[in-house]
Amino acid sequence: MAPVVYLFFLFCGLMPLALCVPSIGSQPEQVHISYPGVRGSMVITWTTFNETDSMVEYNLWGGKLFTQTAKGNSAVFVDEGPEMRKMYIHRVTLSDLRSGATYVYHCGSEAGWSDLFFFTALNESTSFSPKFALFGDMGNENPQSLARLQKETQAGMYDVILHIGDFAYDMHEDNGRIGDEFMKQIESIAAYVPYMTCPGNHEWAYNFSHYRSRFTMPGQTENLWYSWNIGSAHVISFSTEVYFYLDYGLDLLFKQYKWLKSDLEEANKPENRAVRPWIITMAHRPMYCSDDDNDDCTKFESYVRLGRNDTKPPAPGLEDLFYQHGVDLELWAHEHTYERLWPVYGYKVYNGSTDEPYVNPKAPVHIITGSAGCREKHDGFIPKPRDWSAFRSTDYGYTRMHLINSTHIYLEQVSDDQSGKVIDSFTLVKDVHGPEAWL
Template identity: 55%
Template sequence: MKALQLFLLAVLTVVATGLETSQGRANDSKEGLGIVHYQPEQVHLAFGDNLQDIVVTWSTRGPSNSSQVNYARNYAKDPLTVVKGTWKRFVDGGKKARTQYVHSVELKDLQPDTRYEYTCGSEVGWSPVFNFKTPPAGQDWSPSLAIFGDMGNENAQSLGRLQQDTERGMYDAIIHVGDFAYDMDTSNAAVGDAYMRQIESVAAYVPYMVCPGNHEEKYNFSNYRARFNMPGDTDSLWYSFNLGPVHFVSFSTEVYYFLGYGFKLLTKQFEWLEQDLAEANLPENRAKRPWIVTYGHRPMYCSDEKEYDCNKQLETYIRQGLPMLKWFGLEDLFYKHGVDVEIFAHEHFYTRLWPIYDFKVYNGSAEAPYTNPKAPIQIITGSAGCKEEREPFSKDLPEWNAYHSNDYGYTRLKAHNGTHLYFEQVSDDKDGQIVDSFWVIKDSHGSYPEVQ
């Protein structure tokens, strides 16, 4: 009798599973009907318009019609604060027109230097409990960041080590300098989804600040614009934020290269950059927040032979401006307003440059080139790992190339105070070994002297 009961139970289980699978397929075809479609995924954080505001963003497959974050210092014991936000329907530009719903909730006026635990979702599906720590107030503290570009969901060589670093609480923010997933739109945006699920193990715990690269271009950067919520109101294409003694400026190099989407973005960004840098460079602001660090995807200078626009003969559009006209060049603008460090990616390697302006080296001195340098310092950090793999250096390296490495890895920055920045390059190939490190030391900050 017992054997017969077990047999009948097994038959019923198979039938029920078949019905459930059929129902799931039907739900798939009807976009967003099954509970599973409401489960949050791709959770990531960003700073809001000030450091005590944190924006939580995630995706669902179906329209849950509710976007909510519950948070507390101790999620299990403390009363939960409930904050509701907004959601938007995003339809990928591919043939399948895959749909997802991107949710955003801003947690405002959080206590500084405080760890919070949170979940996001709605009554029909919640994320796991994540946590994050808000930065201290003011500028008199020492933020630490991980910085990299060009990481895909295939061959994401540095991701495991970045996850470990994040779990150890090493960073106050992560900066990704363009080129995600390879590419977010690939396979009707399924590759973008896969990448965002992968990076959740980092980005759900620490603000993940981004800028667009050339691999985000498809459908007028629609995947990038939909998935990220950076400060300001420019679809995350350009913005700035303050962290400790540093004013960070993010911008799009791609507005120089994809003019088919319109000339207006280029002019608007340049006007914004002029205003933002001029304000940051005011004596009263540099007294409070001395360092200005910019980041954008394509470099002004590079040490390989493949780039069609990265040599002295052809120039780079972002350095000199648009071809022939030489309008909207950034090297002069950054020099004029005393930018201290410029961070780029795009090339799949790491390069540290000597202080440079107009192809000339302006070291502080022969003994201490980065002490009171007379021009901005540029770093290229595009070796986090992607399916396009590494890129070779030129056989004859230019004189402004101070150090280079083909190892997979990423850059760390620690802003100790208003006079000292510390950089180091982590090699994933060498099991986390630091293959390059240097200090930038400045007794004063401001515009560089005019070059005759």
């Protein structure tokens, strides 16, 4: 035995075992990427538990490894649980990426590097036809859909993942360790395609601090609300939770509403709607649903849809705002089910026609997809569907969306309970976009 190794074991024999385990606090983990809303860019985000440099080494697929280097910075995040655990959230923005090109990368520092990952830079063309996986309510425990999503993502089936609120169940638990474990679980999809998010009610703890700190979305609102463009769509992400956690600031509700109104007005300018005709929203708690869980849709008229009259001043709802600005498709989660609605506004169905309800409908289409899998299991439905409810399922699963072109979007629901079977599908066809589509 070499003298140095002998001395190491002799020293360890005299010391507590924990002191002889090499520190891995400088090792990157929880790697995920997101689109920052800037052409030719991608943000790489990861975590360490020691303070280190923030670097990404990358290159075009098929080229010599690590020919380019980008540097960023880190921010200290302290979980507010009893241990006050501290971590470092690193962010590096890669710029001047070639539209639609694939890159290989790893992240970290000379104190430790991540595994090797790859991603495809966002195709900036308005004729790009992206494919999405979308879901909400996926936890660290019982994430039933995750294995299928891992395989499909790494097989190149998706260009973007949309996680529509409720992560980990819950990120703050066990002094933030559940959040760490969940972020490591999703690394196998989120390190390969942009993982775009919105907050849900399970992110409430410490004023949504885990959600605001762990992700990196476009804009300057700590990921609470933002918008971005992809292909022929303008995508808006926002927080339904501003209607419920008023102790964290009623002003957030009004700030978000003002921002939504401004963003929708900008998106509806003729020159903008001409190139991005689709407007798609994503947020956690739905305006409509037919679950029997005594929650938002059965306990009271939806705050998100109608607003609140118990605040000063009264808080405006969003259904009229979205209708007036011609929002085409609204994506929701929160209910641990899948539900497809007929085109609906004000509880009334406005199908395009009896035979083709989703061809030129006269109201927005809503999809609820909150059945990815979590420890709270399934929700149930009320026995009799509402008039506006077209299809519903309690199977674990997720939704696929294909933005085909400026007039067609295809959506389908995958049942993980049925080994990946597509249990529902439809194509939304719009020859006219904007408020005039309702006429």
